[in-house]
Amino acid sequence: CEDRDRDRDRDRDRDRDRDHDRPRSQHKTAPSPVVHVRALCDSVIEADLVKGVDRFGLISYVMMLPNKRQALVEFQDLRSAQKCVAYAKRRIVNIAGHPAFFNFSTSQRITRPGGPEDPKHVNNVLFLSIQNPLYPITTDVLYTVCNACGPVLRIVIFKKNGIQALVEFDSVQSAQKAKASLNGADIYSGCCTLKIEYAKPTRLNVFKNDSESWDYTNPDLTARDERRRQGQPALLGDHPSTYGGYQTSPLALAHRMDPRSSSSRPMHLYSAPDFEFVPQGKVIMVYGLNPHKMNCEKIFNLLCLYGNIEKVKFMKSMPDAAMVEMGDEFSVERAITHLNGVEMFGKKLNLCVSKQASIVPSQSYELVDGTDSYKEFTNSRNNRFTNPGQAAKNRIQPPSNVLHFFNAPPCVTEEIFQEVCEDCELKPFRTFKTFTGKSDRSLSGLLEWETKSDAVEALTVLNHYQMKNTNGPYPYTLKLCFSTMSHA
Incomplete structure (x- = not known):
């Protein structure tokens, strides 16, 4: 009997140890301010996660586990974490458009970075994607924001798919600090949100110093004809103005979370740059047009919100593309900033600066709706930026419903x-x-x-x-x- 009792106790202890090693289900894990998030899609970054769960309460810290498609979210209090887990039991919580699963973590607090991260996913170059870019993003703006986290060596901005940038720091440690501090933050209050990942290259190639690329280790790359600090007025003034619905403030890194909720991600305030570079060229290439729905007048109707339109010309070799010559370079920057990536008539617009300095009139042909493929609007009464007084009345807004x-x-x-x-x-x-x-x-x-x-x-x-x-x-x-x- 004693042997049977001893064997039964040993089996019970073994089962208890085995249960302890298994992943705990939601109802077995004690409530914790830290929530374990699973089944994330590969492209998810911190900003996506914050956007999906900040409605439940203030967030203290986020740790991404990219290799496992998981993450840990530490709320400021237990009640917020309980609200998150309880809600996820009843309804689907989408992160970056994909459903994710939530349960309490076995940890009561996330260990802050201090130890080494996964070496496969860290680098001294960061990939920045700027979401909702209501205002121009230049090398000056990104340098002002990023250099506070560590010395910036080089920056390259590209606008093929929205506004994106690569920022090279002096070290991996500086890049880690920048990612932790800036990921999910707003450059300007309520807009220009930073989404940050580690990039693959370890060094950037920069061939000229201007508004879209800059090598801070080689000042000799600066173009001779560059419009420097000659009193050139900034496109949006020295800071975002109230015309777009945003309160006047200096260039600020305004985190979408309450700054008090994250001691590891302080709010940073920066002085605005004294100037903005003027983009090169007055001609925009517009791709992604529905040829059965669009014509010159309709392109004018959309782009005239951001500047005067002089000429519109469809391209016969590319029925879904058109060239638009605007009144000045500032109008080009505004149009690209606000309309690139916008969906209409079942297609997504792609805007970029053309290499041509102006549109050369050519023989017009008939579009699908019977209208001409080329039209001049220089003297149109519907242009809204013909004088400073009229221009000041315009509300420069991104598309909305x-x-x-x-x-x-x-x-x-x-x-x-x-x-x-x-x-x-x-x-x-x-x-x-x-x-x-x-x-x-x-x-x-x-x-x-x-x-x-x-x-x-x-x-x-x-x-x-x-x-x-x-x-x-x-x-x-x-x-x-x-x-x-x-x-x-």
């Missing part, structure tokens, strides 16, 4: 607008709101669509639409722009 309309007939109704949308084969808007203006000669208000793409398509078609004037011979020219409001 809410449009601000003005100069509509005073008697226009929601039903009339819906009929216009139906006649133009546009998606119906879901909200209509009018403003009480100082004048009864015209009407203004808001139109809200279900998606941003629907609103962009509506603006492209309806901007400068001629609306019937029941009290006179001349129609009203409806004018549209993207609204600063999130809802109508």
Whole structure:
């Protein structure tokens, strides 16, 4: 009997040890401020994770485990972690568009970096992707932001797929510090969000020092004809102004999390650069156009929100591409910054600066809708930046699902607008709101669509639409722009 009891105790101890080695399920693990996140997709970085879980409470720290497609998130208090895990039991939580799984970690606190990270995933060069770039991103801006974390040697910016950059630091330690401090932060409050990963190259090749590339170890690369600090006015002033819906502030690294929530990621404030480089060229290449939906007028309707348009020319060899000559280089920068990557009519726009200095008129041909493939707009009354006073009235906004309309007939109704949308084969808007203006000669208000793409398509078609004037011979020219409001 004693032998049987001894064998039974030994088997029970063995089973207990085996259970201890198994991964604990959610209901067996004691609650902890640290949440274990699993089944992340390969492309997820800290900013994606923060965006997905910061609604549950303030976050103290995030540790990515890229080899395992996992991560640890430390909330500032236990209650926030409990809210996260409880919510994930009932509903799907998507991280970067993919469902992830959440349970309590066996750790009560994440060990901060101090020991070595996985050598396969660290480097002295960081890959930066700037999301929601409402304002120009130059080498000066990135140097100001990154150099506070460690000496920056070289920077290269490229804009083929949005705005991205490679930043080379003097050491792996400086790059690690920059990634921990800046990943998921906003360069300007509420926009220009940094998403950071380690890059593959260990050294960048820079051939000239300008707004898109700079070698800080070789000042001799500076171009002779570069427009230096000659009093050249900055594109957006010395800091983001209030015209775009953002409060006036110096160039600030405003983290999307409350700065008090992360001692390891302090908020940094920087003085704004004294100048911005002027981008080269006044001509934009626009790719990703739907040839069955677009023409010169519609391109004008969209791009005129960011500067004067002089010429538009479709390319016969590439039906989905067009060239747009704008009034100045600043307009080119604004248009690329706000419209690159925008989806409309089932395609994604890709904008970049053309190598051509101007558009040379050539023999026009007929587009799908019967209109000409080339048109001049230099003297168009619908250009909105013809003088400083008129330019100051414009709201430079990124595309959104809410449009601000003005100069509509005073008697226009929601039903009339819906009929216009139906006649133009546009998606119906879901909200209509009018403003009480100082004048009864015209009407203004808001139109809200279900998606941003629907609103962009509506603006492209309806901007400068001629609306019937029941009290006179001349129609009203409806004018549209993207609204600063999130809802109508």
